[in-house]
Amino acid sequence: MTLIDVARAAGVSKSTASNALGGSGRVSGTTRERILDVARELGYRPNTAARSLRRSSTGAIGLHLPRTATRLDYYMNLAFGAVERAREDGLDLVLLAPGTASGGGLAARVDGLLVIDPEVDDPSVPDLLDAGVPVVTGERYLGGGVAPSGAVVCDNAASLAALLDHLAERGARRPALLAPGPGSDWAAALRAAAGDWSRREGVDVVVRTVPFAATPAEAEAATADLIATVPGLDAVVCAPDGAVPGVLAAAAHAGLQPGTDLLVAVCVDGAAARGSSPPVTAVDLRAAEYGRACAALLSDLLAGTAQPGVVRRHDWALNIRASTTGRP
């Protein structure tokens, strides 16, 4: 079932068939209709390999996730969003092995790359940026080297500020933040925003550093330390979502009721935040839509409908739950 079969069946040349199906060249309305009908009837599917060879494009984009992605459902949702959006533009999404430099030939296998939450200490990120194809990053890359062709960013400063405003409104006078070190745009923005908010509101936010992909045990230790050393501590914002159960465990262990004695919130919504007891107030980064937005931008760059260097914003939302209201 090739283009030639369709052309033969419709009584035209392969060029005309190609033009009709591809919307290029000059074809009269009637023949175009006829060719489309025939193609539909025969169940014609263009051969992607031949198309790729001729057009010298692959019809696929690559997706790179942080090495530490393994513990967050956030990235899974993001990936599924990106896959869906790519499919709408006829693009396949190939998953790249995290942490491994996939050996030079990347540019031959994909038309563009999605690099999500690029961390400065991920050695494969510079290679990806230098692969010779357009790259869209999810959040900015703080390292040097070749600049990405585009980026989709969240206003993490604004979302943390909103979260802190909410906590203050709920009566918190002594909030703390558990955040990773400034190796990613996201964490760096959170740390900076905490400082800004402190100065603006005149309320000091205690910041403790935890790993990018903190485990509940690590968060529990950090929270226990906060409870022991910060007098009057009444709110904890935990940046990484996977660590939420640890914060709640530390609270329970100290005899503090989440939502009343200790307000708890998290900067990444997900299964961990939704499913905890009590459910935890969270910044919803809308992972699937974020993935869609990244794929859409890359698609636009490939199509030439977006300018290289463009940065698009992605909206967030605050999901308020019992961990900051006390109402179950």
Add this chain to the structure above:
Amino acid sequence: MTLIDVARAAGVSKSTASNALGGSGRVSGTTRERILDVARELGYRPNTAARSLRRSSTGAIGLHLPRTATRLDYYMNLAFGAVERAREDGLDLVLLAPGTASGGGLAARVDGLLVIDPEVDDPSVPDLLDAGVPVVTGERYLGGGVAPSGAVVCDNAASLAALLDHLAERGARRPALLAPGPGSDWAAALRAAAGDWSRREGVDVVVRTVPFAATPAEAEAATADLIATVPGLDAVVCAPDGAVPGVLAAAAHAGLQPGTDLLVAVCVDGAAARGSSPPVTAVDLRAAEYGRACAALLSDLLAGTAQPGVVRRHDWALNIRASTTGRP
């Protein structure tokens, strides 16, 4: 930088260059070395589109995950394992949008498919099995239709029996199991194994049904119900990993100490089980290796080094933690 450039630089015909690089045909040792050297020096990368066109294979395999995958780090690890293994064989792994029938042309885009934990009520699974390319399933497919070309299975009956043996050894006399309905091979095997073990050991295992991707809240409700209605309940095995925090919450709420008053275990190891407090004893399905095994089998099928219909076993391990020993 094409094969022709390499051939010219090495002073041979493109056929000889192709033979030398591909290991096919008849080439003398010395010319072969020379050609390989030249290719390396010039940084030659074969054009995948041209290769695909000529060989009529795509060099990619598809990965389908359950629609409900979004909440389990298990599938992410599995995907990364599969991607790594596929790469070792020069195959790209394209992620398929879950839940959507990806529109007929699948066979033209991938050489084979990995369908992980196929659920009987997932409408896209029959389409995938019927796509016209080899399919390897992770766990068996309980629905009808076209049979997969291969499968990689875990002995879920044995692992649950080992878990129950362990609980009995730790003194449990009244264990319960929270398991999904029998829509997947995994859940069906667990339910059957619980019955077998009950009969064999003369100890009744109470079984409660929870969703395939149960939330902590759902598990908490189910566990609270067990505690309230099963006199002497002393152990809970929770099948889905995402639900573990719920079981622990219900125990805490009832004033039961996990690991002493109530033994807790889970059938899928992951971040939720490892990171809980206390850490929860779990059956480690070794997700990354599982993904590798699935990709390896598909690769073998494509290469013709495995017979269609083959079923391979995948080993599991029991990770014993404080939730069943009481020792932190």
Add this chain to the structure above:
DNA sequence: GCCGTGTGCTGGAACGTTCCAGCACGTTCC
């Protein structure tokens, strides 16, 4: 009546690889 222009369509070439038939040469065998 001829030129210029626009329309609808065609045939051939090209993309880079792999496969196949076949050629020149050397060795072995009877």
Add this chain to the structure above:
DNA sequence: GGAACGTGCTGGAACGTTCCAGCACACGGC
């Protein structure tokens, strides 16, 4: 010393698509 065979290499064809030059024809203007 010719037939039979194995080795090392070559050139052309093929895969299915897209792009480009160009052809036949119709139409309008002078």
